[in-house]
Amino acid sequence: MSSSAANSDSPLTITVQSSQLHCDGTAGGEGHSLGHPRIYLNISASGKVACPYCGILYQLAAGAKPLASAH
């Protein structure tokens, strides 16, 4: 068996500076212009959130504080 390193399987990861963002499916640029209704996402303390529509993974940039800072 060959190891299936399907790059089309891995989700596109986008680094963002804000824990509050929106996605309409076009953030991936060319080849990822699926498009879907714009939804708003909040990056939790885990530092990342995946869009339930297109599966793009948004990761909070290092140094940026997540919205839900547990203090």
Ligand SMILES: [Zn+2]
């Ligand atoms: Zn999306």
